[in-house]
Amino acid sequence: MSLVTDVWFQLLRHLRMQLRMRMWIVVSLIQPIIWLVLFTQVFTSLSTLPDLEGVSYLQFFAPGVIVMTVMFGSAWAGMGLLHDMDMGILDKMMATPVTRLSILLARVMASMIVLLVQAMVILGIAVIMGVYVTTGLPGLLVMVILVSLLGLGFAAFSSGVAMYVKRSEPLVGVVNFIALPTVFLSSAMMPPNLLPEWLDTMRRFNPLDYAVTGVRDLVLNGWVWPDLLSSLGVLSVWAMMGTIFGMIMFRYKLQ
């Protein structure tokens, strides 16, 4: 029971902190909008490709932007933990009876909530720009589950790595090293059948790609159950792996 209340009160702290950083909120919303506008302009000619089957690049790319925003956001979750560590906040908390696991869970959940709000705003803008969600409201709900699982995994992994390296420079290095390749080794920006064969194979090991295809199906193609279920399955495993990794690092690095 104390785990739930411990998570709750820390969650309040994290969310309050996020809300107070107005500048950060503005920046993190502007960035995906720039992506949406800029990329669809750069890649206008792609819409003429037969592989897109008459779908506008915006329609195709919007799911990618949503998923990418969630991934980039959650991959940085460990930074907040490092801030607490540097400031002596973590040590101070660890000397209280607070449940150790709640520290990880509250962080990961806070980052999830913020990113979901962001994802919804982006989707709203995309809809205004002309994107049509085939599956409607139920589809939206499944999208939320898909990106939450993806973000959960990344946030937990990031926190685990932060706990392991204990300094921001290596974490920045790891995130930068992972983030862009993860995007390019997926169908976030390119239709899968335009990818070279090795890339098309690689993306099957990439959790981001499962989120992208899942969300994209829900936006463009409706309920493609086999694909959707495999996306949900893989992303659940991913989220679980992340959480376990994070927990092990917490166990190992704190006592």
Next chain:
Amino acid sequence: MNAILVDKLTKVFPGGIVAVDSVDFDVRVGEIFGFLGPNGAGKTTTIKMLNTLIRPTSGTAIISGYDIRKNAAGVRRRIGYVGQNVGVDEYATAWENLVLYGHFYRLDRSTLKQRMNELLDLVDLAGHEHRMVSTYSGGMRKRLDIAMGLIHWPDVVFLDEPTVGLDPQTRAHIWDYIRALARFLNVTIFLTTHYMDEADQLSDRIAIIDNGKIIAVGTPDELKKSISGDVVILSPCSAREEDCQGFIEKSRQSLADRSYVVAMQAMERDLAVYVTEGETALPDIVRRLNQDGIEVRTIAFSRPSLDDVFLRYTGKIIRDQEGVPTTYADIQRRRNKRKS
């Protein structure tokens, strides 16, 4: 009754650094216990082991009846930890910081509210509790930090260098708060410091730690008395002299047979001579050294202070400030100040 009982506590960090080396001491209930040592002595490592933040390599400690190895949860409920870094959340108000900690200790709403008001008064933050901590001064943050460690009326409060980096006035204020809470809450206080005057002023008893080992324990008076008589500090070499240690060693040999010499301790460019009585020893020391062809450049004597206690036991002068080694001139200045 002991609030803290430490038994052969040891911490060896990976790489073989022995930060704390089989340390034994006890702290009585209601006592302010000062843990005095220079940078890197092992103060923080000790305090972190006692607070269950790091696991001892061997040995253990009992705090308020709970073993730090076997019952960390029990220890955590009964202690308050105020670390070397100010562990407060800058992006929140003092009120929010305190509420969060109140919940960590599972306080109910009304108790929490009452304690918060009492503590805000105690540390003089009443009226500022709804301001963002980011707008606080360093001293205010430290006071909040201390209040957060007290929210659950702990048995023992650990303060790791509570006044480091603060200006003299703020330091004096923090000392007042520490004394006030010792009286008001009747808690046991364990504080580390590398300021001599802080240990001297605040502590009922002091342990001196150096290189991970405890070298002396006692009340400030006992420690000062343990080096009976006076301390003469002399320098046998000019500022430009390169073989200063050679001259110090020569002086040492030349004074070794004097009956009034209790002990001697070489420093970088000075020699400390512990004597039974400064007034009579001083002229004889000068005469004796002159006979042996050693010119005394500077010489002074004083009643022993904690500085001398530390010097006597470690052969080092404790640093007055982080990263700034204390010079002979500093000691002189402090001595003169004390005399006047």
